[in-house]
Amino acid sequence: MGTKTHRPAGKTAGTTQNEKAVVRELLERQERTYPAQAGIRLRNTPAPLYQTLVLATLLSAPIRADTAVAAARALFEAGLRDARSMADATWQQRVDALGEGGYRRYDERTATILGKAAELLLERYDGDLRRLREEPDPKQALLDIPGIGPTGADIFLRDVQGIWPEFVPYIDRKALDGARRLGLPDSPDELGGFVPGRDMPRLADALVHAALDKPLAEEVLTAAGANRSPGGGSH
Template sequence: MPPKKNASKPASKAKKEETNEAPELPATETNEPQKDDTQPAEGDLKAEANEEPSAENVASNGDVKQRPEADSKRSKKRKKEAEPTAPSKASRRSARGATKSEPSKQQLLNFLLSSKAEELVRPEDEKKDVQERGNIRTYSSSVLNPFEELMSAMILSRPISHRLGLRSIRTVLNDPYNFTNAKVVKDAGEEKRHQALWDAKTQHKGKTADQIGMLADVVLDKYASDDDKEDSQLKKVLSDNDNDLDKALSSLKENIKGLGNTGLDIFLRRVQWLWDVGYPYVDGRTRDSLRNIGLTQDAEELQKLVEEHWSKLDTKHLAGEGEAAKKRRAFVVILERVTGADLEGKVDAVLQEAASA
């Protein structure tokens, strides 16, 4: 039998506006978890880690998206990548049918940055979780620090469905676990880390819990800096590698067990608004989604498109100190919403809503 969960009280309605700070929530101890990884949650994919696609490539209904080859070169000098010669698998269509009218690029960008788009592409189980628990942190809508992004990328690179990956992230980021930095994860201990992944009702629970623990150990040992007491910013990853992005990513891959090319792609896509040395960047998985929704797949061209329409976009709610940081954050949000729409089968719905906005 699985261990008992701690009941959490519903909180107030979730905030729509992004902030740079995570809410401080008290952690509580839980019962000792079972570490048996042989009982996947109902409806989960029965996959082997070396054979199946990651959560980034598995739609919420279990459909496998075409899996692009991992990008081996991510530095700013090599951002222009050749477009695939064969068309990708078409995204699943929403129940609303074919698009009646196409939005302008400005309409589409503005809608993707809106709270309405955030809710439209949010998985149904996440909507229910937010309604029941209130102001919880989610991968799809919260501003995460670099450590949280790296931990989330590791989870999403596992061979599980997209929704299972997001549910696992919601579980570890919120009460009673609040795994928001390396020190908290380290101090939680092995039993609490295993309990967190058991409560997420995910696959590969034990292995993922162990890898999260090892991630915290590596960050504390190799990447902790004096001005980052909580070890959440990963500043030394760049500074110890002369601010060279390729060297920094190679260092992470070499030192962190369970972090491969897929995880690094996900991490860089999300952290580039904070690590401007990696901006602009579009990974292979997201290029498919950009194509399906009708936006350019080239990172620099997409950056220019955002710049072109910037003055007419609603960006006041975005995180970031200064206009440059807000532009990078907008770029990341657009990529996240496009990928979410593709995985949730909401591409047509997004286009229709954007056209009518």
């Protein structure tokens, strides 16, 4: 989770006013996490945790984030909200729901993967990812799930850290890319100091958004510079 802190030459340790302004502007543009955008009311209960895992599976493919979110919503609206309903659905039902959400390039392969993953979760954890949390190494356990590679595991853990506080701060590589683009520290521990633990998923997702959307990052930097207090630091 952690990486070595790097700051540009001449930049002193400690949070600057400008960094605070950047984070504030960024969060104003990322009002909701990716799970919230997919209609997931994330709580430490089986169905929302499973839905977050499904979303992580979809987001980890090389496809636009908004398409993955729309596909997740379509799956849930089709009634596939927990491991049992996903496993019991036919392959065609899963394909149709993914297609409804615009996830057509990977719909057939993903429909198969979601079915296999649901079956494994039912067999190993009775469909309850809270049991995975009890594993000696939950991240490694996630990698055993079909469709979840290192990227998918990172996505899942950065979004559940608000309810699984032992993972705070969870800032994955893509989020760190966003932090660097915004001139913020590239240390998870330092980034974790900007917001309370319960808000870390929103900050992490916002940093990912900045990594994926250069115009957004530029907009945030411009706004933060305009709102900077006279005594604030500079990039």
